[in-house]
Amino acid sequence: MQKKADKKNKEKPYLTLGRFKWVLVVLLIDAIVLLVDFPRGETSCQKAIEGFANVFKILPPIFILLGLLNSWVSRETFAKYMGKRANAWLGGGIAFLLGALSAGPLYASFPVIASFKQKGVAPRNLYLLLGAWATCRLPLLLVESTYLGVKFAALRVGLSAVGVVIIAFILERVNA
Amino acid sequence: MVSNETLVKLLSSGNGWLGLIISDVIGAIAIIPGVIAFPLAGQILTYGAGYSVIATFISSLMMVGVITFGMERDVFGTKIATWRNVLGFILSIIIGFTMGGLMGS
Known part of the structure; x- marks a missing residue:
């Protein structure tokens, strides 16, 4: 130590x-x-x-929320649900959902990812979180539908989700 | 300074390979907040760009970050950050093609 x-x-x-x-x-x-x-x-x-x-x-809001998350959710909890030994579907699902619920730009996710990494979240889940954060912004779905149509928005988010999962798997292989 | 008009003109340059690659590159470099990107994409659509170009542009805009690469490298390391951006670039084109087919343009 x-x-x-x-x-x-x-x-x-x-x-x-x-x-x-x-x-x-x-x-x-x-x-x-x-x-x-x-x-x-x-x-x-x-x-x-x-x-x-x-x-x-x-x-700043991202850092404040991260601070709260750090004090409220223990390392053990993170490791249990999203760590390397956690259920891949559950951990991946939580990571993807957390990412998809954000509306911020890509760079806002980096401090979140860094913090999750320290908490012992598995790399694969970090890649899923980042991918979903980047492409599947559910809070912006309404904006996207308004300007480009519901069909476009739904198809694009669906295709991106598939792509994000594939990229997460490839990155995991690269990382290994 | 690249104005919105220039951006629109560049992105409306065609729906072929070249158009897709141009929109992919622009999306990779530009940093535009989502709430502004979607109206902009809608505008490009009315200027005659295809859904494939718009899908490619939006995907690479969101997924590939050339400008923010330094920040990403601090988190993931050079290798993973490079791979992720390259894969994102390729995926953007694939999504563009698929969207073009599905939306009929």
């Missing part, structure tokens, strides 16, 4: 400048565009700020 802690301490600090290299690249590009073509640069900066604002609107 002590060794593990030592190893962790030796790892690079999480918040290095390198982590923000893309932010810096965006700022640099925006600065150049501003100098070359001011109106275009202005629009670009606005969009960049909008993008950052969107991320900051979405991630």
